Amino acid sequence: MVPDEASRRSLVDHLENKGFFVVGEPLRPAHCAVPSSQETGHRPEHQRLLEMAEGRTEEACHGLLTGERLPHQQMTMFRYFCMATLTITHRVPVETVVDFKVTEWNDRQVSAGVGATIYFRDGADRAVISVDEERWLGAYFTVIRPLYLSWQGEAADDKGCFFLGTTGRPVANPRSDLCRLWRRCRKICEAAGPTPPPLTAEAAGTSSRDTSSVSGKGSRDDQWDAFVSEFPVTIGALAPSKEDHDGAGFGDERTHYFKWRRFQLEKRVLHVADSAGRQRPTEAKVAAVVAKERWKTNVPSLPDVLEAWVSPLKAAIEDDEGVLKSVVEQRWKGIDFKDFGEHKGRGVIATMPFSKGDVICDYHGKLISESEGKRLMDAVQEGEMCYLFFVRGRLGTKLCVDSQNFPCECHPGKDTFGRRMNHSGKAANVKPVVFQLSFPDGAKDTVLFLAQRNIAVNEELLWDYGVRRRSFGEEGMDLTWLDD
Numbered sequence: 182m183v184p185d186e187a188s189r190r191s192l193v194d195h196l197e198n199k200g201f202f203v204v205g206e207p208l209r210p211a212h213c214a215v216p217s218s219q220e221t222g223h224r225p226e227h228q229r230l231l232e233m234a235e236g237r238t239e240e241a242c243h244g245l246l247t248g249e250r251l252p253h254q255q256m257t258m259f260r261y262f263c264m265a266t267l268t269i270t271h272r273v274p275v276e277t278v279v280d281f282k283v284t285e286w287n288d289r290q291v292s293a294g295v296g297a298t299i300y301f302r303d304g305a306d307r308a309v310i311s312v313d314e315e316r317w318l319g320a321y322f323t324v325i326r327p328l329y330l331s332w333q334g335e336a337a338d339d340k341g342c343f344f345l346g347t348t349g350r351p352v353a354n355p356r357s358d359l360c361r362l363w364r365r366c367r368k369i370c371e372a373a374g375p376t377p378p379p380l381t382a383e384a385a386g387t388s389s390r391d392t393s394s395v396s397g398k399g400s401r402d403d404q405w406d407a408f409v410s411e412f413p414v415t416i417g418a419l420a421p422s423k424e425d426h427d428g429a430g431f432g433d434e435r436t437h438y439f440k441w442r443r444f445q446l447e448k449r450v451l452h453v454a455d456s457a458g459r460q461r462p463t464e465a466k467v468a469a470v471v472a473k474e475r476w477k478t479n480v481p482s483l484p485d486v487l488e489a490w491v492s493p494l495k496a497a498i499e500d501d502e503g504v505l506k507s508v509v510e511q512r513w514k515g516i517d518f519k520d521f522g523e524h525k526g527r528g529v530i531a532t533m534p535f536s537k538g539d540v541i542c543d544y545h546g547k548l549i550s551e552s553e554g555k556r557l558m559d560a561v562q563e564g565e566m567c568y569l570f571f572v573r574g575r576l577g578t579k580l581c582v583d584s585q586n587f588p589c590e591c592h593p594g595k596d597t598f599g600r601r602m603n604h605s606g607k608a609a610n611v612k613p614v615v616f617q618l619s620f621p622d623g624a625k626d627t628v629l630f631l632a633q634r635n636i637a638v639n640e641e642l643l644w645d646y647g648v649r650r651r652s653f654g655e656e657g658m659d660l661t662w663l664d665d
């Protein structure tokens with residue numbers, strides 16, 4: 182219970198400083214195109230704040246439209262400002278802004294010299310925006326949004342939304358974005374006027390559907406998106422300091438910091454590996470790149486770089502569309518199954534000659550985590566055949582290819598070759614190598630078997646499973662075949 186207005190404000194201020202986003206003010210219908218002059222509450226103050234930030238927005242807009250490269254943070258703020266223009270100036274419900282589609286933007290009605298009318302949700306909401314506002318939204322749409330799309334991760338889907346985060350996915354937590362905008366505006370405007378009032382649901386454009394108090398931080402993914410939006414992970418950037426965290430409203434959460442550093446290290450590793458080109462990276466090469474980039478901390482190690490380096494042979498295979506097609510369709514030329522009897526079971530033989538280095542087939546299965554793989558392994562009964570392949574992905578992640586669960590979802594009713602290949606420690610003629618193949622739904626680690634030497638027709642294809650009796654002996658299984 183908060184007894185009076187002053188105490189209420191002080192409590193709200195306190196909560197905001199702790200990273201909370203306070204909602205619960207009485208709300209009005211949100212579809213008015215122009216704000217009323219009889220506004221009550223704090224909204225006019227935020228409108229005023231927005232107007233004070235206009236100068237900077239204009240400057241940024243000019244920069245964007247004349248090809249200037251703006252810092253990431255400025256672009257993020259510009260996007261926040263565009264969203265606030267709709268939610269604050271035009272009272273568009275925040276959900277509608279999140280759901281604002283590119284087609285709705287393209288279908289806006291433009292009145293020359295006046296501005297434009299945007300219709301949202303089949304005309305259920307609308308906003309009559311001014312010429313300037315149309316220019317700002319246009320600058321975001323033509324410069325910033327395409328940039329975010331170009332940074333889009335493999336699995337990201339923009340869902341046709343107008344407002345995207347830096348990851349190329351639709352904005353997920355606009356209330357936190359607006360909180361950050363106000364914090365930034367407050368700092369900018371400190372010299373120019375009195376401190377604006379605390380942010381209320383109304384000021385943030387929260388619709389009447391949402392009147393509960395929520396944290397301004399959103400889900401973990403949203404928080405992370407917001408964090409990298411504020412502190413983009415680049416190879417050259419310094420990790421955000423504790424003060425940076427606090428200043429940007431992320432409190433003293435350190436998990437993001439460590440994740441940020443991990444992501445940066447991955448980027449740096451790839452950068453060094455790319456710099457090596459066709460030459461196998463050496464300790465000296467890694468040191469040279471590190472010195473050139475002036476990296477003092479979060480420095481890649483040679484083993485990491487070697488892991489990520491793509492040899493010319495690998496590059497050729499990864500670019501080979503025939504290999505990709507064979508993996509997708511599970512059609513491999515020159516090999517077939519053969520039954521070797523009860524003891525050994527089925528295996529794979531060559532039906533055409535192969536040369537050293539040729540791709541034979543893949544180890545097909547579902548990519549799962551190492552721990553999931555171990556759980557499946559524990560469930561394998563004594564004497565039962567095991568079809569789990571533990572492997573390190575291209576970036577060092579420990580993975581497991583599961584072909585224990587058979588047939589696979591993508592090729593029901595089809596036996597796949599990789600899982601039928603038998604073991605030989607002494608006479609292996611093929612070896613598994615991890616590649617990154619570009620599937621239609623993104624790049625994936627894929628295990629391919631390469632011929633280790635020339636292979637003749639009818640030879641059985643064998644690879645070294647990499648397990649030794651000692652590690653399996655205690656389980657009392659009959660593993661004499663491992664001595665082959």
Ligand SMILES: C[S@@+](CC[C@H](N)C(=O)[O-])C[C@H]1O[C@@H](n2cnc3c(N)ncnc32)[C@H](O)[C@@H]1O
Nearest residue numbers: 525526527566567568600601602603604662665
């Ligand atoms: C990945 S599966 C290979 C295909 C299997 N032979 C089949 O019929 O499905 C692995 C299992 O094959 C058997 N295996 C593999 N190599 C063998 C060998 N050299 N001698 C005997 N059995 C072998 C073992 O039972 C092992 O658990």
